[in-house]
Amino acid sequence: MLNVLLFGPPGSGKGTQSKKIIQHYDLQHLSTGDIFRKEISEQTPLGRVAQHYIDKGELVPDDVVISMIEEVINNNPKAKGFVFDGFPRTVQQAKALEQMLQRKKQSICIMIVLKVEKEELIKRLLNRSKIEGRKDDDSHIIQNRIKVYEEQTSPVIDFYIKEAKAFIINGIQTEDEVFKDICLHIDKFSKCK
Numbered sequence: 051m052l053n054v055l056l057f058g059p060p061g062s063g064k065g066t067q068s069k070k071i072i073q074h075y076d077l078q079h080l081s082t083g084d085i086f087r088k089e090i091s092e093q094t095p096l097g098r099v100a101q102h103y104i105d106k107g108e109l110v111p112d113d114v115v116i117s118m119i120e121e122v123i124n125n126n127p128k129a130k131g132f133v134f135d136g137f138p139r140t141v142q143q144a145k146a147l148e149q150m151l152q153r154k155k156q157s158i159c160i161m162i163v164l165k166v167e168k169e170e171l172i173k174r175l176l177n178r179s180k181i182e183g184r185k186d187d188d189s190h191i192i193q194n195r196i197k198v199y200e201e202q203t204s205p206v207i208d209f210y211i212k213e214a215k216a217f218i219i220n221g222i223q224t225e226d227e228v229f230k231d232i233c234l235h236i237d238k239f240s241k242c243k
């Protein structure tokens with residue numbers, strides 16, 4: 051199993067790079083943000099819970115996210131591995147993921163961190179709001195999402211640095227250059243179990 055954790059602040063390019071990674075390595079994409087947006091558009095009970103937090107730029111509670119992830123992993127037994135995009139977003143989620151994978155005799159092979167400065171993130175997200183019309187790309191909510199990333203999410207990097215699995219990549223390059231850097235690291239872990 052090649053389990054890749056793609057990490058970075060909102061607007062760092064995780065969605066774009068995830069698509070390239072899953073295609074190149076034949077992996078399954080697991081984006082919590084995408085799952086929530088689908089649930090919201092279908093107005094499911096989970097969608098209604100998620101919407102309450104997403105509209106404010108806050109995190110959906112850990113227990114909700116963790117059980118949702120477990121279900122996706124269990125429903126994809128044939129996957130050669132996952133690209134986790136937008137998860138784990140708290141240290142609590144990271145610990146739960148480790149336990150979940152351990153029970154399945156799996157692990158996270160590598161964490162890729164996309165590094166992009168705050169000014170550039172805001173510019174990209176405001177631009178995206180004009181194209182995609184995502185409600186949480188409003189300038190006030192963007193500020194909160196970046197704050198939540200810095201306070202609650204970035205500590206997850208230390209969790210994987212301690213395991214020598216984290217690699218930081220310059221996210222201010224062309225999409226292809228970023229992807230090339232990502233592949234250089236993932237290729238070293240191709241025999242990961």
Ligand code: ADP
Pocket residue numbers: 059060061064082083084086103104107108109110111115135136137138139143186195
């Ligand atoms: P971004 O573009 O900010 O990386 P995502 O599309 O990954 O955004 O997620 C959108 C929103 O969904 C987040 O701001 C958050 O409210 C919620 N969300 C996504 N993943 C998680 C998670 N793992 N834990 C808690 N909330 C999450």
